[in-house]
Amino acid sequence: MTLxxxxxxxxxxxxxxxxxxxxALRVNGYDGPISLIGDEPSPPYERPPLSKEMLLSPEExxxxxxxxxxxxxGENLIDTYFGQRVEKLDLNSKRVELGGxxxxxxxxxxxxxxxxxxxxxxxxxxxxxIHYLRTLEDSKRxxxxxxxxKRIGLVGMGVIGAEVAASARKLGCEVVTVEPQKVPMARAxxxxxxxxxxxxxxxxxxxxxxxxxxxxxxxxxxxxxxxxLTNGDRVPVDTVVVGIGVIPNDELAKxxxxxxxxxxxxxxxxxxxxxxxxxxxDVANSPLYYGGNGRVETYQNAQDQALAAARNIAEAxxxxxxPQWFWTDQYDINLQVLGDxxxxxxxxxxxxxxxxxxxxxxxxxxxxxxxxxxxxxxxxASARRILEKRILxxxxxxxxxxxxxRQLLKISRQTG
Amino acid sequence: MEKVVVCEKxxxxxxxxxxxxxxxxxxxxxxxxxxxYFVTDNICTHGAxxxxxxxxxxxxxxxxxxxxxxxxxxxxxxxxxCQTAINTxxxxxxxxxxxxxxxxx
Numbered sequence: 001m002t003l004x005x006x007x008x009x010x011x012x013x014x015x016x017x018x019x020x021x022x023x024a025l026r027v028n029g030y031d032g033p034i035s036l037i038g039d040e041p042s043p044p045y046e047r048p049p050l051s052k053e054m055l056l057s058p059e060e061x062x063x064x065x066x067x068x069x070x071x072x073x074g075e076n077l078i079d080t081y082f083g084q085r086v087e088k089l090d091l092n093s094k095r096v097e098l099g100g101x102x103x104x105x106x107x108x109x110x111x112x113x114x115x116x117x118x119x120x121x122x123x124x125x126x127x128x129x130i131h132y133l134r135t136l137e138d139s140k141r142x143x144x145x146x147x148x149x150k151r152i153g154l155v156g157m158g159v160i161g162a163e164v165a166a167s168a169r170k171l172g173c174e175v176v177t178v179e180p181q182k183v184p185m186a187r188a189x190x191x192x193x194x195x196x197x198x199x200x201x202x203x204x205x206x207x208x209x210x211x212x213x214x215x216x217x218x219x220x221x222x223x224x225x226x227x228x229l230t231n232g233d234r235v236p237v238d239t240v241v242v243g244i245g246v247i248p249n250d251e252l253a254k255x256x257x258x259x260x261x262x263x264x265x266x267x268x269x270x271x272x273x274x275x276x277x278x279x280x281x282d283v284a285n286s287p288l289y290y291g292g293n294g295r296v297e298t299y300q301n302a303q304d305q306a307l308a309a310a311r312n313i314a315e316a317x318x319x320x321x322x323p324q325w326f327w328t329d330q331y332d333i334n335l336q337v338l339g340d341x342x343x344x345x346x347x348x349x350x351x352x353x354x355x356x357x358x359x360x361x362x363x364x365x366x367x368x369x370x371x372x373x374x375x376x377x378x379x380x381a382s383a384r385r386i387l388e389k390r391i392l393x394x395x396x397x398x399x400x401x402x403x404x405x406r407q408l409l410k411i412s413r414q415t416g
Numbered sequence: 417m418e419k420v421v422v423c424e425k426x427x428x429x430x431x432x433x434x435x436x437x438x439x440x441x442x443x444x445x446x447x448x449x450x451x452x453y454f455v456t457d458n459i460c461t462h463g464a465x466x467x468x469x470x471x472x473x474x475x476x477x478x479x480x481x482x483x484x485x486x487x488x489x490x491x492x493x494x495x496x497x498c499q500t501a502i503n504t505x506x507x508x509x510x511x512x513x514x515x516x517x518x519x520x521x
Contacts, residue, residue: 020496046497064461064462064500067497067499068499069499299482300482300483303496303497307496325483327481327482334481377465377469377470377480377481378469378470378471378480380480381470381471381478381480382471384483406431406471
């Protein structure tokens with residue numbers, strides 16, 4: 001047993017949340033020891049490109065793929081343990097145990113342990129050629145199989161499935177998607193906009209099968225050759241990508257006695273049930289902007305919740321309370337979603353939802369509570385300020401497309 | 417050194433950055449801040465977004481894609497996930513024209 005007696009802050013999870021937390025500790029003036037531990041061999045990197053740019057041109061990893069450049073960790077006196085798994089967290093002795101028996105001491109912990117992919121458990125699901133997508137290594141393995149003319153089967157049409165479909169089409173593959181829900185990205189977009197997205201994929205040549213599940217896979221010599229669907233169809237494929245959601249990595253927290261329930265329970269300062277332990281990103285189950293509690297699986301949340309955790313350690317009481325915001329790029333579409341777009345609300349559409357450029361506003365009790373923009377990033381920038389600052393604008397004004405959202409925001413601020 | 421015309425003053429409105437593509441330069445963004453003109457690169461150093469599609473508020477420009485931001489006058493990043501500064505170009509006014517210095521070949 002080796003003890004590295006460092007004290008200070010240990011960040012478990014070297015990803016967007018963990019990397020940003022380390023950086024933000026220094027930015028906020030924390031000058032004690034920082035240890036950043038992650039089980040992937042790479043330093044923290046951005047996951048969004050894994051289903052897009054990294055599949056399209058895997059040989060060109062831009063510098064900005066990694067969230068910090070070259071000497072960042074050394075210059076900022078951040079000890080890094082990449083490619084190392086935390087086996088145990090002991091909050092009594094305040095030690096973290098790595099595989100191989102090394103222990104590191106600490107005063108405070110930030111848990112950024114993220115999620116892992118949910119695996120399919122049907123006949124043939126362990127055949128070769130069936131992929132999941134979560135890490136850089138996953139993305140590299142998949143990209144090697146996406147050559148022109150290959151038949152790609154996608155199980156699940158959430159964000160990952162939809163983005164991989166778009167990338168595979170761009171690479172000249174034939175794509176079939178299977179989704180049990182009525183529309184793609186149902187949880188994020190709701191039924192109407194989900195239906196619009198299904199049409200986009202069909203226009204781009206994807207064979208979109210909705211309200212259809214998978215019962216198993218056919219294989220030859222240990223490799224997948226076809227998908228069996230709930231409607232009895234057998235669909236021949238060369239490669240399968242499964243994107244059916246994720247499971248929070250909350251076992252470490254649970255085993256050390258922290259409150260967990262579908263993730264690590266935190267309050268709106270990112271503190272767990274132990275005042276020395278904080279959690280941020282996909283694994284944190286936190287109070288939500290529009291009520292209730294939940295995990296928020298977005299880049300923005302990983303980043304901003306981690307910044308809040310770091311501020312709370314470096315200074316004090318920095319509340320974190322932001323509406324959900326995410327974006328996805330598919331084909332020629334930049335789609336952004338903010339706030340609550342699935343609860344009952346008055347829906348205002350600016351532009352035509354049968355095209356590829358429009359804005360949808362969800363209004364409740366005179367407040368904009370949800371926004372979807374399709375190739376309208378400028379509208380999102382204005383609408384985000386309207387929503388977050390709870391600026392009252394009459395629905396008549398919002399409905400009138402001759403009123404630019406930015407102008408409405410400006411006028412309301414002056415008069416408001 | 418030869419100066420290059422980027423655009424005309426009338427092209428640029430306060431809080432509405434103008435996209436300019438003079439020959440020999442990367443895509444440029446031109447801003448008006450409190451009566452003064454500024455020029456930066458237009459492509460965000462984080463993603464592949466055009467800053468002229470973003471949201472300008474005073475001397476800050478927010479990227480349209482991911483909410484990162486830069487100071488228009490210095491090019492320094494002011495909000496995550498942007499971390500690398502964008503190039504800025506010293507501006508000269510010549511009548512109605514906005515000019516910057518030509519690149520050294």
